[in-house]
Amino acid sequence: MSIKMTDLLVIGAGPAGLSASIEAARLGAKVIIADLNMKPGGQLFKQIHKFFGSSAHHSGTRGIDIGRMLLEEAKSAGVQIWLKSTVIGIFPGGKVSIEREMDDGTTELVTLMPKELVIATGASENAIRFKNWTAPGVMGAGAAQTMINVNHVKPGNKVVMLGSGNVGLIVSYQLMQAGCDVCALVEAAPKVGGYAVHAAKIRRAGVPILLRHTIIEAKTDSNGTVSGCVTAEVDDHFNPIPGTEETIDCDVITIAAGLKPTMDLIKLAGCKLTFDGPFGGYVPIHNEKMETSVKGVFVAGDSTGVEEANTALDEGKIAGISAAEALGLISETDADEKRKEIWNRLDSLRMGPFGQRRKIEKEHLIDLYNKEVKEQKAFA
Amino acid sequence: MSIAECGYLTYDELKEKQKLPSEERYEKGPVAVIECVQEIPCNPCEAACHFKAIKIGDPITSLPTLAPEKCVGCGVCVSRCPGLAIFVVNKSFTSKTATVSFPYEYEPLPKEGEMHKGVNRKGEVVCDGKIVKVTNPVSYDHTPVVTIEIPKEYADEVRSIERERGKSA
Amino acid sequence: MSQRISEHVVLDVEPTGKKVTISVDGKEIEAYEGEPILSALLAAGIRINRYTVKRHEPRGLFCGIGQCSDCSMVVDGKPNVRTCITPVKAGMIIQTQDGLQAEKEAAS
Numbered sequence: 001m002s003i004k005m006t007d008l009l010v011i012g013a014g015p016a017g018l019s020a021s022i023e024a025a026r027l028g029a030k031v032i033i034a035d036l037n038m039k040p041g042g043q044l045f046k047q048i049h050k051f052f053g054s055s056a057h058h059s060g061t062r063g064i065d066i067g068r069m070l071l072e073e074a075k076s077a078g079v080q081i082w083l084k085s086t087v088i089g090i091f092p093g094g095k096v097s098i099e100r101e102m103d104d105g106t107t108e109l110v111t112l113m114p115k116e117l118v119i120a121t122g123a124s125e126n127a128i129r130f131k132n133w134t135a136p137g138v139m140g141a142g143a144a145q146t147m148i149n150v151n152h153v154k155p156g157n158k159v160v161m162l163g164s165g166n167v168g169l170i171v172s173y174q175l176m177q178a179g180c181d182v183c184a185l186v187e188a189a190p191k192v193g194g195y196a197v198h199a200a201k202i203r204r205a206g207v208p209i210l211l212r213h214t215i216i217e218a219k220t221d222s223n224g225t226v227s228g229c230v231t232a233e234v235d236d237h238f239n240p241i242p243g244t245e246e247t248i249d250c251d252v253i254t255i256a257a258g259l260k261p262t263m264d265l266i267k268l269a270g271c272k273l274t275f276d277g278p279f280g281g282y283v284p285i286h287n288e289k290m291e292t293s294v295k296g297v298f299v300a301g302d303s304t305g306v307e308e309a310n311t312a313l314d315e316g317k318i319a320g321i322s323a324a325e326a327l328g329l330i331s332e333t334d335a336d337e338k339r340k341e342i343w344n345r346l347d348s349l350r351m352g353p354f355g356q357r358r359k360i361e362k363e364h365l366i367d368l369y370n371k372e373v374k375e376q377k378a379f380a
Numbered sequence: 381m382s383i384a385e386c387g388y389l390t391y392d393e394l395k396e397k398q399k400l401p402s403e404e405r406y407e408k409g410p411v412a413v414i415e416c417v418q419e420i421p422c423n424p425c426e427a428a429c430h431f432k433a434i435k436i437g438d439p440i441t442s443l444p445t446l447a448p449e450k451c452v453g454c455g456v457c458v459s460r461c462p463g464l465a466i467f468v469v470n471k472s473f474t475s476k477t478a479t480v481s482f483p484y485e486y487e488p489l490p491k492e493g494e495m496h497k498g499v500n501r502k503g504e505v506v507c508d509g510k511i512v513k514v515t516n517p518v519s520y521d522h523t524p525v526v527t528i529e530i531p532k533e534y535a536d537e538v539r540s541i542e543r544e545r546g547k548s549a
Numbered sequence: 550m551s552q553r554i555s556e557h558v559v560l561d562v563e564p565t566g567k568k569v570t571i572s573v574d575g576k577e578i579e580a581y582e583g584e585p586i587l588s589a590l591l592a593a594g595i596r597i598n599r600y601t602v603k604r605h606e607p608r609g610l611f612c613g614i615g616q617c618s619d620c621s622m623v624v625d626g627k628p629n630v631r632t633c634i635t636p637v638k639a640g641m642i643i644q645t646q647d648g649l650q651a652e653k654e655a656a657s
Contacts, residue, residue, distance in 0.1 A: 153592045190385070
């Protein structure tokens with residue numbers, strides 16, 4: 001076991017973590033990113049659709065290409081990316097323990113003492129329970145998306161999607177691009193949850209959207225793997241209406257029931273949390289520098305409230321600039337100016353009938369910080 | 381029924397929320413039809429148009445508007461719209477037929493000269509049509525634009541072709 | 550028939566790793582070096598990775614990003630290996646996991 005020092009440790013090499021590390025490294029910080037995955041990029045490399053947004057947000061560019069750009073930028077900024085590296089502990093005195101798989105397959109336990117820490121651990125998919133929901137063939141929509149778009153393997157051939165938010169709509173579309181058949185999209189609410197244009201794409205391709213419906217059972221074959229899906233209409237209280245059951249022949253059921261911020265390490269670092277429904281669950285309260293109630297611990301991206309890759313990129317930038325400021329690499333005035341520009345850009349993303357609520361929630365987190373955090377706890 | 385309640389645009393909802401080209405403009409040749417009806421933060425179509433025929437402006441959530449007299453129906457915006465919500469319609473292709481150009485990101489791509497089933501916004505087959513053009517240059521970034529020739533009366537309906545579903549299933 | 554995607558409008562789906570074989574419950578299957586073990590299994594149509602300890606229920610791909618552990622298998626004798634985030638190496642011995650050990654050992 002060894003102890004290493006570094007200016008900044010970023011946990012999570014997704015859009016938020018990468019952009020935080022790029023900003024900090026460009027300002028002169030020595031940066032290490034730790035990520036438990038085999039490849040960097042978080043969930044960006046499975047986003048093969050063109051993104052919304054303005055040109056400042058790479059609009060019209062596919063997520064996968066934004067991911068490639070970020071990796072190039074991180075490389076040229078001198079960021080060290082540690083893959084297959086799982087953070088297993090954050091200890092008093094600012095020690096972070098990482099189980100790191102080396103190139104020869106052996107595992108090494110490394111303890112880092114970073115001066116500043118950015119936690120950008122993203123979010124994980126929610127599940128919906130129905131009979132046999134644990135059977136092989138029932139999976140998260142994101143899991144199916146990883147298989148088709150990253151690993152280029154179809155998890156099955158005939159899919160029923162549960163959930164009409166943007167993830168459910170986009171992954172349905174991408175499953176068809178991969179050559180799967182999407183038999184139906186099932187949604188308990190009376191309205192489509194995601195953007196209309198995404199719904200329109202899959203309707204044009206012939207996918208029925210069953211609103212006011214839910215899945216009550218996965219049918220399984222003799223091996224116990226999925227062979228069908230029983231749907232039912234729901235009443236105004238979302239209870240299935242007896243007698244409305246229908247069975248759809250399928251071998252995959254994908255669940256797109258929203259995401260929950262991944263809080264484990266943020267909690268472990270001692271950051272003050274609050275429950276925020278629209279943001280997906282418990283999230284850390286933070287200030288306009290993306291700094292938490294623990295001094296030197298910054299957050300960004302979906303782990304501070306589930307939004308989208310574009311917002312994660314910008315929040316990451318803010319966290320990186322703020323970490324560099326804490327390291328004395330940029331003056332407060334210059335950092336403020338950079339942050340202000342990014343916040344303005346974020347405001348343009350948090351607009352319209354879908355974005356407005358996220359702006360309110362974000363401001364709420366910052367308000368809470370200003371009210372409740374009189375004195376930050378020490379990290380290092 | 382609104383698009384949120386069924387997942388597709390009815391022609392009535394489209395007419396209500398977007399200003400469509402006039403019949404006179406349609407008769408003059410190909411023109412873009414923008415089927416974007418929700419205020420989302422997105423504006424690549426505005427920059428895509430070389431003729432400055434599409435405007436979003438500030439705020440970025442404003443719906444795009446088309447200046448039909450500036451539009452030449454080139455179809456660049458069709459490939460750039462992240463929502464795949466722009467089409468080019470040419471109602472004067474021949475005296476009896478029209479063409480509709482639409483984004484199509486599925487394999488196998490149709491080929492010029494092939495006959496395909498034209499589908500409406502709901503995915504229902506409404507007519508047969510002949511593929512007259514498939515454009516897929518590098519600048520379209522993997523969003524091919526397919527043009528299908530169909531009987532004129534379906535020009536406001538057809539928005540894609542029937543997809544060859546689940547090939548290896 | 551393989552579940553691998555053969556053509557795609559957006560993606561280059563040509564495999565990048567070297568073609569190798571791995572053993573799954575004693576049967577050899579084709580895989581590409583560097584891809585997650587789980588992908589090679591799905592490509593070959595194998596969807597069950599393990600059985601639960603108490604109720605002996607099958608589990609397979611659920612999260613795909615190393616969070617849920619449903620795809621855990623015994624890899625080269627080591628149990629609880631998350632196959633969705635563990636890359637293929639030539640000659641790997643993969644076994645369906647039953648409880649905390651390989652299925653065959655559990656049965657004997």
